[in-house]
Amino acid sequence: MPLMYDDDVTVVENRPLTGGHFLLSVHSPRQAQATRPGQFAMLRLLGRSDVLLRRPMSIYDVKPSGDHVPGSAGVSPAPANRRGNRGDRTSSQPEVVQLLYKVVGRGTRLMAELKPGDRLGMLAPLGHGFFAEEYLERVREVDEVLHVAGGIGIAALLLPARELARQGIRQRLFFGGRTKWDLVGVQDFKPYVKASTLATEDGARGHRGYVTKPLEEYLARFRDKKFLLMVCGPWPMLEASVELAKRYGHPCLVSMENRMGCALGVCLGCSIRVVGEGHGAYQRVCTEGPVFWAEKVVWGKDNLPKT
Numbered sequence: 211m212p213l214m215y216d217d218d219v220t221v222v223e224n225r226p227l228t229g230g231h232f233l234l235s236v237h238s239p240r241q242a243q244a245t246r247p248g249q250f251a252m253l254r255l256l257g258r259s260d261v262l263l264r265r266p267m268s269i270y271d272v273k274p275s276g277d278h279v280p281g282s283a284g285v286s287p288a289p290a291n292r293r294g295n296r297g298d299r300t301s302s303q304p305e306v307v308q309l310l311y312k313v314v315g316r317g318t319r320l321m322a323e324l325k326p327g328d329r330l331g332m333l334a335p336l337g338h339g340f341f342a343e344e345y346l347e348r349v350r351e352v353d354e355v356l357h358v359a360g361g362i363g364i365a366a367l368l369l370p371a372r373e374l375a376r377q378g379i380r381q382r383l384f385f386g387g388r389t390k391w392d393l394v395g396v397q398d399f400k401p402y403v404k405a406s407t408l409a410t411e412d413g414a415r416g417h418r419g420y421v422t423k424p425l426e427e428y429l430a431r432f433r434d435k436k437f438l439l440m441v442c443g444p445w446p447m448l449e450a451s452v453e454l455a456k457r458y459g460h461p462c463l464v465s466m467e468n469r470m471g472c473a474l475g476v477c478l479g480c481s482i483r484v485v486g487e488g489h490g491a492y493q494r495v496c497t498e499g500p501v502f503w504a505e506k507v508v509w510g511k512d513n514l515p516k517t
């Protein structure tokens with residue numbers, strides 16, 4: 211089993227972004243260093259008996275303490291220890307975990323109130339992410355990886371994009387949101403992708419409508435190229451992207467965001483139907499996922515995540 215830690219961590223920064231999004235940075239060296247692209251964390255609000263369940267969040271980024279990347283959200287230095295000493299050690303190892311989240315309900319509303327120095331329970335890193343060896347083999351065979359993100363689904367894709375760039379793989383981002391305020395984090399992808407195609411439902415930024423439209427145009431225009439799609443977003447966008455990948459004959463990985471209870475493979479609350487017969491035809495998003503080959507998942511309304 212991959213390394214995973216259940217730690218109480220300290221908030222370094224909780225930066226408000228546009229559209230009710232926040233970038234939460236926590237100091238947690240061993241969780242930051244154990245993280246692989248596409249994994250997630252379970253966050254627990256300490257001392258809040260009214261919010262019992264942990265909330266799952268993709269690990270958006272991991273950074274050395276005090277590292278400020280131009281154009282990105284950046285983070286403040288790690289908190290001082292009890293003697294008020296930050297130490298003069300400057301480490302290039304990641305020590306800060308960043309989570310990009312949208313306020314949608316009670317748990318995330320309370321998260322938005324977190325201040326530097328507050329403590330938070332964090333179980334991480336979880337799931338096998340985008341970098342199982344079988345995935346990498348397919349990635350190496352293609353001309354370009356297409357990241358397809360809907361809304362806060364973008365949070366699952368930054369670390370994979372950085373890792374693929376490190377391996378010299380050409381990439382492009384397709385990112386859709388309801389409004390321009392939902393297109394958070396685009397600048398963070400700039401160093402890693404050849405180009406970004408944006409879409410908003412009201413047309414205020416990028417294409418008007420769903421991002422799957424420019425994605426389809428791109429796939430139709432470059433029929434002779436081999437792509438691999440990495441998709442994360444709401445269920446209808448996943449389905450539409452998967453259908454396009456199938457129609458144009460490209461492999462497709464999806465990162466699923468089902469509601470979760472334990473995230474440890476015990477409660478089965480996150481199970482999805484997968485192709486196959488009998489009891490084996492279910493898999494747990496928290497442990498076998500959150501990333502699956504698209505053709506493995508049974509699509510359609512019967513498999514819609516419970517909300």
Ligand SMILES: Cc1cc2nc3c(=O)[nH]c(=O)nc-3n(C[C@H](O)[C@H](O)[C@H](O)COP(=O)(O)OP(=O)(O)OC[C@H]3O[C@@H](n4cnc5c(N)ncnc54)[C@H](O)[C@@H]3O)c2cc1C
Pocket residue numbers: 250265266267268269309310311312313314315316317318319362365366466467468469470500517
């Ligand atoms: C593996 C994984 C990774 C995720 N990564 C992120 C991330 O990086 N950033 C982020 O903002 N969110 C992410 N989510 C979704 C996030 O967990 C939920 O938005 C959050 O738990 C809602 O908590 P709440 O108490 O604020 O809302 P609740 O009061 O529990 O619910 C409020 C609203 O949020 C919706 N909701 C609840 N859970 C989910 C869910 N899992 N997916 C979609 N909608 C949900 C409900 O339908 C409801 O409308 C992820 C989910 C999973 C499973």
Ligand code: FES
Pocket residue numbers: 469470471472473474475476477478479480481494495496497
């Ligand atoms: S959340 Fe409990 S098994 Fe996945």
